[in-house]
Amino acid sequence: MFKGLYIHVPFCIKKCRYCDFYSVTDLSLAEKYTKAAVRNISQITDKFDTVYFGGGTPSLLSAEQISEILSAVKIAPNAEISMECNPNSVTENYLKEIYSAGINRLSFGVQSFCDTELKMLGRLHTAEEAIAAINSAHSVGFENISADIMLAVSGQTKESLRQSLDVLGTLPLTHVSAYMLKVEEGTPLSRDKRLLSEIPDEDSTAEMYLLAVRKLESMDFEQYEISNFAKKNFECRHNLKYWRCEEYYGIGPAAHSFVNGERYCCPKNIADFISAEVQGKVTLENGGSESEKAMLSLRLTKEGIAAEKMSAETAKNAEILVQKGLMKKEQDSFKLTPEGCLVSNQIIIFLGIMP
Numbered sequence: 001m002f003k004g005l006y007i008h009v010p011f012c013i014k015k016c017r018y019c020d021f022y023s024v025t026d027l028s029l030a031e032k033y034t035k036a037a038v039r040n041i042s043q044i045t046d047k048f049d050t051v052y053f054g055g056g057t058p059s060l061l062s063a064e065q066i067s068e069i070l071s072a073v074k075i076a077p078n079a080e081i082s083m084e085c086n087p088n089s090v091t092e093n094y095l096k097e098i099y100s101a102g103i104n105r106l107s108f109g110v111q112s113f114c115d116t117e118l119k120m121l122g123r124l125h126t127a128e129e130a131i132a133a134i135n136s137a138h139s140v141g142f143e144n145i146s147a148d149i150m151l152a153v154s155g156q157t158k159e160s161l162r163q164s165l166d167v168l169g170t171l172p173l174t175h176v177s178a179y180m181l182k183v184e185e186g187t188p189l190s191r192d193k194r195l196l197s198e199i200p201d202e203d204s205t206a207e208m209y210l211l212a213v214r215k216l217e218s219m220d221f222e223q224y225e226i227s228n229f230a231k232k233n234f235e236c237r238h239n240l241k242y243w244r245c246e247e248y249y250g251i252g253p254a255a256h257s258f259v260n261g262e263r264y265c266c267p268k269n270i271a272d273f274i275s276a277e278v279q280g281k282v283t284l285e286n287g288g289s290e291s292e293k294a295m296l297s298l299r300l301t302k303e304g305i306a307a308e309k310m311s312a313e314t315a316k317n318a319e320i321l322v323q324k325g326l327m328k329k330e331q332d333s334f335k336l337t338p339e340g341c342l343v344s345n346q347i348i349i350f351l352g353i354m355p
C-alpha cells in the first residue's frame, strides 16, 4: 500500500483572525523553503499515491517552485495531487501552470460567500473573487475542486448560510469541507469580545450543521466524514488515509507524520527547517492502536465501525445510540447519523473507544 505525503507550506500574506496554523508572512523565504522541502523529500524512498500541499497558503509558491518540489516526489500511477489555494492568490495563468505541473485537485479556502462574514474572519478575498477563482480553475482543466466553508461564524445566520450554500451549488465543485468555527486560544478572535458574543449559540450551531448536511446532500454531495462531503468517487483520498489510520509522511515546519507506527512532527520553526540537512523530529506517541483506529473510523460516516471489531460492551452501547437516532446500523457497521456527528466526542466516551 502506498503512503501519503503532506507538504506544509507555511506562508500567508496576513493571518486570518481565527487561525492558529503555523505560517509566517515573510515570503522572501519561499525559495529557501522550496530547496529544503526538495532536500527532505528526496531522501524518502517510498512512492506516494496521494500528495497534499497544505498550509499556510501553498498558492503563494510560484508554479516553478511547486513543480520543483513535485519533481522530487516519487509519484505512483493515478496519484491524487492536491493543493490548497486562497481565491485571491491565483490567476488563470497560475492555475494553468500548476495544472501542467501535475496538480490535479484543488481545495479553495472559501469559508463563506457572504462578504461581511469574510471580512469578519479576516479573509482577503470577496465572494466574487472566490466564484471567479473556482470557475477559472474549472475552465483551465481542473475536474476535482473542493471548497472549504465555515459554520457558526460570528454574525452568521441560517439564512446567510443558506445563501452561501446556494451559491456553492452553482459552482463546478466535486467536494465540500464544512467546518465549524473553533475559537483557538491566542488568536485575535479569542480576544475580540464583540465577535465572540456574535458567535451563534450551541442550538443555532447544531441547526446550521444539520442544514448544511441536508442541503449539501440535496446537491449530491454525499457526507462521508463528519465535516466532508463529496460527489460520487470524489472523496479526498489523502484525507481518507488519516481517518483510516494509514501511514503518511509530513514535510515542512509543523507537518505531522505517521510512519512505522510512530507519530511525530517537525517543529514549528521555518528557520530550522531551512537550515537543517534533515528536518527536525519530535516524537508524539505511538499510533495505530485498535481504539485509535475505532475512534478515527467513527468519523467516517459512510464506513463507520464494523460490529465484529467491537467488544460486546461497545456493540451494546452502539445499539442504544441507534435507538436514540445518533447512530445507524448498515451492512453490519455502526455509523454516525448527522445528529450523532454533533456529539461525536461524547459518543466516543460512551462507546469506550478513547485511545
Ligand code: SF4
Pocket (backbone or CB within 6 Å): 011, 012, 014, 015, 016, 019, 020, 021, 023, 055, 056, 057, 086, 109
Ligand atoms: S486560514 Fe489559511 S490563509 Fe488564513 S492565516 Fe490560516 S493558513 Fe493562512
